[in-house]
Each structure stands twice: as structure tokens, then as C-alpha cells.
Amino acid sequence: MRLSDTGKLSIILLFMPFVLWMVLLILLPQFGIGYLSLREKLGPREYSFGLANYADFVQEPIYWNTLLRTAWMSILVTGLALVTGFPIAYYIAKIARQHSRAALFLMCLIPLWVSDLVRAFGWIVLLRETGLISGFLQYLGLISGPIEFLYNDITVVVGLVYTVVLFMIVPLVSTLDGMDNSLLEAGYNLGGSRFTVFRRIVVPYAMPGIVAGSIIVFMLTAGSYLTPILLGGKNSMWFTEQIYEQFVTRYNWESGATFGVLLLTFTSFVVWLGLRVTGQSLASTVAKD
Numbered sequence: 001m002r003l004s005d006t007g008k009l010s011i012i013l014l015f016m017p018f019v020l021w022m023v024l025l026i027l028l029p030q031f032g033i034g035y036l037s038l039r040e041k042l043g044p045r046e047y048s049f050g051l052a053n054y055a056d057f058v059q060e061p062i063y064w065n066t067l068l069r070t071a072w073m074s075i076l077v078t079g080l081a082l083v084t085g086f087p088i089a090y091y092i093a094k095i096a097r098q099h100s101r102a103a104l105f106l107m108c109l110i111p112l113w114v115s116d117l118v119r120a121f122g123w124i125v126l127l128r129e130t131g132l133i134s135g136f137l138q139y140l141g142l143i144s145g146p147i148e149f150l151y152n153d154i155t156v157v158v159g160l161v162y163t164v165v166l167f168m169i170v171p172l173v174s175t176l177d178g179m180d181n182s183l184l185e186a187g188y189n190l191g192g193s194r195f196t197v198f199r200r201i202v203v204p205y206a207m208p209g210i211v212a213g214s215i216i217v218f219m220l221t222a223g224s225y226l227t228p229i230l231l232g233g234k235n236s237m238w239f240t241e242q243i244y245e246q247f248v249t250r251y252n253w254e255s256g257a258t259f260g261v262l263l264l265t266f267t268s269f270v271v272w273l274g275l276r277v278t279g280q281s282l283a284s285t286v287a288k289d
Helices: 003-037 052-059 061-095 098-113 116-127 132-140 153-176 181-189 194-222 226-235 239-249 253-278 282-286
Strands: 039-043 046-049
Touching: 003 039, 003 253, 039 052, 039 253, 052 061, 052 253, 061 098, 061 153, 061 194, 061 239, 061 253, 098 153, 116 132, 116 153, 116 226, 153 194, 153 226, 181 194, 194 253, 226 239, 239 253
Parallel strands: none
Antiparallel strands: 039 046
16 A cells, blocks of 8 residues: 555544544434424424424524523623633733743633532522522621522523633633733833733734634523523523423424524524624634634
């Protein structure tokens, strides 16, 4: 066998796991969901194809209101994760000493050592009516009785920001770490204030990392299920709960598939709109040198 043939075989074997993962776990399930969403149930084991499931979604305000609410809350969580994660990422990339960066990164990774379920129950232990925060406030005399901090939008947002902020920090650190400190020095030497240097130099340079982190955080938040359900309770009104209800509770796979397609389509549109507004492209964002 010639060397060129050996090289081609090595490349094929190298990429085979990735191709199988993409085809079996991404593409085929999406095609299956799309197929189910177009199937209309006429009777027992009797189906036809059409857009009736999508028409039912549009005609039911609670469904598309929940989708819009999920999108709005996801954008809010993304913004808060950016505001929270950017100073941390900047400190790790530009201020912290080289030998302490690994320790700081490790501290950011600690929440990922446990599952979403355990993290959500940790917030429940802290925020429930008989939880640690309510008890501590009563001990200090700041409140006269127990207070329930759970089952509201603020709790859901806090829990989601805590869950996804690391996915904002990592791309920001990767981008900011490549910024030459001489750019900052030049900005200050030319008379720029800290805010001016931050706005005119740091933010434009970090924009690919900002967009990449925002895309990851937004998609993870919009597709989250456990955190909104456990921390928001019946008041969560999260679209993934509607999908779960259609698939599991009502056993209406056609409607559940329709909701899944709509969630993917709508979130992809929001991502595309964000790229257009920021002037970024997906290729340059995920493949910045």
C-alpha cells in the first residue's frame, strides 16, 4: 500500500467517529423529528402529511407565548452571563499570573462536576421556605417569618446563569488571551480612558468570543429543562416543558416533534439575527486564529 493510500485511510479512520456521531446522533434524529412533525393523525394508525400540527401551534396562544417567553428569558440569561463572565475572563486572561490561571479555571469548572439535577437541588436547599437563606435572615432578625424564594422568574434566571456562565467564560478567555498587551498600552498612551480603551479596543477584539459564548449560552438556556422546572415550579412556563408534556404526558409525538422543530428553528433565527447585528459570521466566530 502506498504512503498516500495509508494517509487517506488514516484520515478516514480519524474522522469516522465524528461522522458517525453527526449522522447517528444529530442528523438522523432531526430528520425523524421533522418527519413526525409533518404527520397528521386521522385515526388509530391512520396518518396523512401536512402542516396541521404547525397550524394548531399558531392557533393556540399559550404555546407561542411560551416560546416567545422562553426566548426572551434566554436572551436575558445570556446578557447576565456575559456581564458576569466577562470580568472573570478578563482577569484570568490578562491580569492573573500565569501559574494561578489553572487554579482559577478549576474553580470555574467545579459546578460542572455535578449534574444539573444536583445543582438545582442545591439551589432548592438554599432558597426554599425552610432553607438556609430564609433561616439565616430570621436568625439575624431581618425577617419575622420564613420566606419562599423559589418558584419565580428571578430564581430561574439566577439558577440558569449559574449553570451556563462557564460556557461564556471559556471562549472569552481563549479570545482575550491572544490580545497583545501593547494594544492596551497604545490606547492609554494616546490619552484614552479606561472606558474608552475597553470600548474601542477590548470589546472589538473580544467580539468573536462574546458571540461564540452567547450562542452557546443562549442555545443551552433555551433547551434547558431541569433548572426551570425545579426552580420555577408550575410558574416556569418554559417551552421545553411543553415539549415534554406533548411527548410523555399526552403521548402526542406529532405535536411534540412540531414543538421541537419550532424551538430549533426559532433559536437558530435568533442566533442568525445576533450574528447580523454584531457583524460577525459563524465561521469567523468559531474558527478565529
